[in-house]
Amino acid sequence: xxxxxxxxxxxxxxxxxxxxxxxxxxxxxxxxxxxxxxxxxxxxxxxxxxxxxxxxxxxxxxxxxxxxxxxxxxxxxxxxxxxxxxxxxxxxxxxxxxxxxxxxxxxxxxxxxxxxxxxxxxxxxxxxxxxxxxxxxxxxxxxxxxxxxxxxxxxxxxxxxxxxxxxxxxxxxxxxxxxxxxxxxxxxxxxxxxxxxxxxxxxxxxxxxxxxxxxxxxxxxxxxxxxxxxxxxxxxxxxxxxxxxxxxxxxxxxxxxxxxxxxxxxxxxxxxxxxxxxxxxxxxxxxxxxxxxxxxxxxxx
Numbered sequence: 001x002x003x004x005x006x007x008x009x010x011x012x013x014x015x016x017x018x019x020x021x022x023x024x025x026x027x028x029x030x031x032x033x034x035x036x037x038x039x040x041x042x043x044x045x046x047x048x049x050x051x052x053x054x055x056x057x058x059x060x061x062x063x064x065x066x067x068x069x070x071x072x073x074x075x076x077x078x079x080x081x082x083x084x085x086x087x088x089x090x091x092x093x094x095x096x097x098x099x100x101x102x103x104x105x106x107x108x109x110x111x112x113x114x115x116x117x118x119x120x121x122x123x124x125x126x127x128x129x130x131x132x133x134x135x136x137x138x139x140x141x142x143x144x145x146x147x148x149x150x151x152x153x154x155x156x157x158x159x160x161x162x163x164x165x166x167x168x169x170x171x172x173x174x175x176x177x178x179x180x181x182x183x184x185x186x187x188x189x190x191x192x193x194x195x196x197x198x199x200x201x202x203x204x205x206x207x208x209x210x211x212x213x214x215x216x217x218x219x220x221x222x223x224x225x226x227x228x229x230x231x232x233x234x235x236x237x238x239x240x241x242x243x244x245x246x247x248x249x250x251x252x253x254x255x256x257x258x259x260x261x262x263x264x265x266x267x268x269x270x271x272x273x274x275x276x277x278x279x280x281x282x283x284x285x286x287x288x289x290x291x292x293x294x295x296x297x298x299x300x301x
Contacts, residue, residue, distance in 0.1 A: 020092040021106055024075060025068035031278050032071070035190070037063035038284035039183045040160030040167075042233075043176055045291035046240055048168040055121075055167050059160065062117040069110040070136050070156075076103055077140035085201040087270075124166040132159040144206075147213035150191040151184070158183030175236040182232030189225040189258075190280040192218055193265060196273040211267075218267055226262070230254040233287055237294040246297050250290045257283050 011022045026032055040059040044052035075082065075093045082094035092098040118129040135156040142149035161183050165176035188210065195202070195211035202212060214221040234251035238244070261279050266272035 020097045024072055024092045024098060024103065024106070025110075026071045027068070031281050033064050033067045034281040034284060035187075036067045036070075036157055036160065038160075038281075038288065039158045039179065040164035041288050042179050042183075042284075042291045043161050043164030044168055045288055046175060046179070046236065046294050047165050047173075049292060049295040052164075052168050055164070058117055058120055059164065062114060063160070065110050065114045065117065066136070069107055069114060070139075072103055072107045072110065073137060074140040076100065076107075081205055081207060084205045085198055087198055087201075121163075121167045122170050124170060124172075125163050128159060128163045128166060132156060132163075135159075143208055145208075147208040147210060149208065150188045150195070150210045153191050154184030154187035157187050173239075175239045178232050178236035178239065182229040182236065185225045185229035185232065186280070186283075189222045189229065190277055192222050192225075193267075193273050194277040196267045197270045216267075219262065219265070223262055226258040227255065230258060233290075237290060241294045241297040243297050243301065245301075246294060250294070253286065253290065254283070257286055 009028050011019055011028050014022060022028065037059055040063070041056055044055050044059070048055075075091055078088075079091075079093040079100075082088035082091050088094060093100070093103055118126055121129075135152065139149065139152050139156050142152045146152075158180050161179040162172060162176055165172055165179075192210040192214070195209035196218065198207075199209070199211050201207075202209060210221065211218055230251055233254060234247050237250050238247040261276055261283065264272070265276040
């Protein structure tokens, strides 16, 4: 059975009472934490460089906790659907290992931890954090009513691009908005790839996605949104550094990385889709390096 539960990993060494909560949090698959964390690191790196390291540490904790909270909310919404999908039927709520009450109490604890982290920042960042919460709650429902749940995930997962900038400067900028917009397009792309894992089951149970909307044209669609995200990210770097050279260097690097990912993706193979999806962590880290370079570029050149 193709499943997203990793058996035999470090979670299996933990006490049996704790394991279901760790699986519910997807801590065996940290790529989701990376994808939630990276937009904040981009903004901190571009706006503040190495002086933002302390803020990045807080963002690491916050992203880990809030990604876990998002997974709990998602699985509470989707427990009946997950039970009908091969990849997800072994999840703790779908399989009945945990009940709704246990999940709700765990969610409360996670949100409390997230609030403690959020309160370490300025008021604008706190307000942005609260603004993102309705999106976190509503996102799992979107696959039931629209073929564009990936768009809503993009709105949700990239709030860190706004919060990272506001955390360091107490304000927002056009560069932060471009990082956010680029992140939305990036998320639409990588989550379309991710959704191709479940497309056969999704058709049977009535779940919608961009993978189903575009079908065999998904490669063209993903390539288009990836091109848009690379252009948006490069524009953010240009607005901060005012360097045309950096704009074209960063654009070329990002397009090459995303093109390489697309060339290796077989949309009809579940493992290939999962591997391509996971490779977006590496793309996000490439952009982290470019953002730090962008911060120091005006000082060096």
